[in-house]
Amino acid sequence: MTQTIDPHTAADADPDDLPSNPSSAPAFADVARARVSRRSVLAGGMVAAAGFLTSSLVNPPVAVATPGRGSAGRPLLGFRPIPPSTADEVVVPRGYRARPFIPWGTPLLGRYPEFRPGTPSAGVPGGNTAEDQAQQVGMHHDGMTYFPLHAGRKGSEHGLLVLNHEYTDEFYLQTGAYQSPYAPTYTAEMVRKSQNAHGVSVVEIEKKRSGEWALVRSRRNRRITANTEMELAGPAAGHELVRTAADPQGRRPLGTINNCGNGETPWGTYLTCEENFNGYFRVDPGQNEENSELQGRYGVGGDRNRWATQDPRFVVTPTDANEPNRFGWVVEIDPFSPESVPVKRTALGRLKHEDATVHVTKGGRVVVYMGDDQVFEYVYKFVSSGNWRSMRSRGKSPLDEGTLYVARFDDDGTGTWLPLVHGQGPLTAANGFADQGEVLVKTRMAADLLGATPMDRPEWTAVDPRTGTVYVTLTNNDSRSEANGPNPRTPNLWGHIVRWDEQGGDHAATSFEWDLFLLAGPGDGVDGSTIKAEDSFGSPDGLWLDPDSRAWIQTDGTQPTGNNQMLAADPYRTEGGAPELRRFLTGVVGCEVTGIAMTPDQRTLFVNLQHPGERGGSTWPQNDGLATPRSATVVVTRDDGGVIGT
Secondary structure, three states, rough: OOOOOOOOHEEEEEEEOOOOOOOOOOOEEEEEEEEHHHHHHOOOOOOOOOOOOOOOOOOOOOOOOOOOOOOOOOOOOOOOOOOOOOOOOOOOOEEEEEEEOOOOOOOOOOOOOOOOOOOHHHOOOOOOOOOHOOEEEOEEEEEEEEEEOEEEOHOEEEEEEEEEEEEOOHHHHHHHHOOOOOOOOHHHHHHHHHHOOOOEEEEEEEEEOOOOEEEOOOOEEEEEEOEEEEEOOOOOOOOOOOOOOOOOOOOOOOOOOEEEEEEOOOOEEEEEEEEEEEHOOEEEEOHHHHHHHHHHHHHHOOOOOHHHHHHHEEEEEEEEEEEEEEOOOOOEEOOOOOOOOOOEEEEHHOOOEOOEEEEOOOOOEEEEEEEEEEEOEEEEEEEEEEEHHHHHHHOOOOOOOEEEEEEEEEEOOEEEEEOOOOOOOOOOOHHOOOOOHHHOHHHHHHHHOOOOOEEEEEEEEEOOOOOOEEEEOOOOOOOOOOOOOOOOOOOOOOEEEEEEEEHHHHOOOEEEEEEEEOEEEEEEOOOOOOOHHHHOOOOOOEEEOOOOOEEEEEEEEOOOOOEEEEEEEEEEEEEEEEEEEEEEEOOOOOOEEEEEEOOOOOEEEEEEEEEEEEOOOOOOOOOOOOOOOEEEEEEEOOOOOOOOOO
8 A cells, every 4th residue: 555645744753863772871961960060160151941950950061162272362253143033035144145056956967957846757747857857956955065176266266066965855856846746656757756866966166257156067067866876895895784686796786865964085085974764665574583683773664755666676575685784874976087986985884874074183094973863873983094195095995994983971071982893892793793894784783782872863073173173963852752862951952062072182092081062952041051042043963163163053953943044153262151152044944954065265155955845834945935945055155255254
């Protein structure tokens, strides 16, 4: 029987936010409670609201500027903050301009087909076909990076914008309207169109004399979709757990899906992260105990986009159960070579990757920080085995050889990186890990055994390029999950941000010291928030620190008031014990604010607005009251051509 999904209620039961971690490791609420009691002497912050931690806790954690690091007294934030907004338009501070750019369906390559809402096989005459969508910018823009095509000034005016497309709202994709597309049937054409709206777009762009940015019709433009040929590399490549009937060698997977955050390597490649891959599969009955345990730990099943109705690759059978194991990886793409084959780097682990922030140690080793975006999941980092330049000169990928770690946060403000290495500790054949490949396919299960600290939806990570401090956003733990989430607040309605410094400033170290940067919410201590009321926000998600150490914070979820937003923070200046924050951008109705990139001169900022009007109420970016809402990139510039944020 064909299941009918009502778009008006489907978002209220998102299985991706439900916990699948049975670990009994100490919850972060317990750890943070002890940590806060030790930090409360540092500053006399705002009184905690009732219900925050314990009634005896008077001083919640605050951001404390560390002497000798940061902006050395120079204000980083020079714009006038804007208020929250409920409007169906993008708002930025006075003196700035925001323009929509390359929305979903923009002609990108091939025949350059124009955007037409709907799909012919869904009964929409004149709608775009699956073939059209493969030649257009994908749906639901997310993480992105700008790659300059030249050195110097020209590089800030001509480059490649590479962006992810996380998922699809099938009602808009297939019908062009806010209604269910699932009845009476789902055709092969509809499935293929949905698959072609996923993945990654590589877009050559150029700044014109008028100051406007434009898409360039170029051979470099590229679409990478759910059906693009790829390679598996690293310890899990060829493993029996990634072999399928269609690929018995386990080395040539097809496609990338649910591409969320991103990263950029020092050798000029793009990292795209596969997040909620689990819901694209239908699991047929009769799975053996081992398959059921592995599928359950990752939440595999649901067939959310109905791909399994027409594409047998997304049907998990008792005799061919490994296709889900070929997703959940970080995928490396060479944006400058449109014929190159994307590579899934298995050494970085298999999880619901939110992003992959790359940092280089003083000795030239590559470190990749990653969050696993689900409640009660973990924070990870990968450290290459050697200097990245040396490894590449010897024909080795720095992302294939190294050590993957998972974080344990201790109650005294210290932490330890626990290695996920076969044969060490409990990661043995007796415990279900025959080799390193199996450790990586079962990354979550290995981290469970090591006693990593369950966190509250670890999302984007970021490294301050000037100080080396590492940050991670924890979005919340109230959304379709148990109320007693692993955070300083129970329930954690608004989310928070944790930061740490690696021991001795060495990002390859195995220990660190952490604190709580801020707790989001209504502000002025309400619900335990450690920010001012005028800076109120909830559900921190996207995060990036620019070359001047400004922390750009993007939101996706419940806000104290108004639409989702983006704020800027000076991490090293405080006001009344709270970090200096200013609201910089507010999004449109129903959107997530996500993805951030800048040109090298910091004079053009790119931000993505995902799923506008997901529950109706928006026709952005056309704002004509009639058009289908479309995810798009927003180009932000200053009227005087200055550096963004100053």
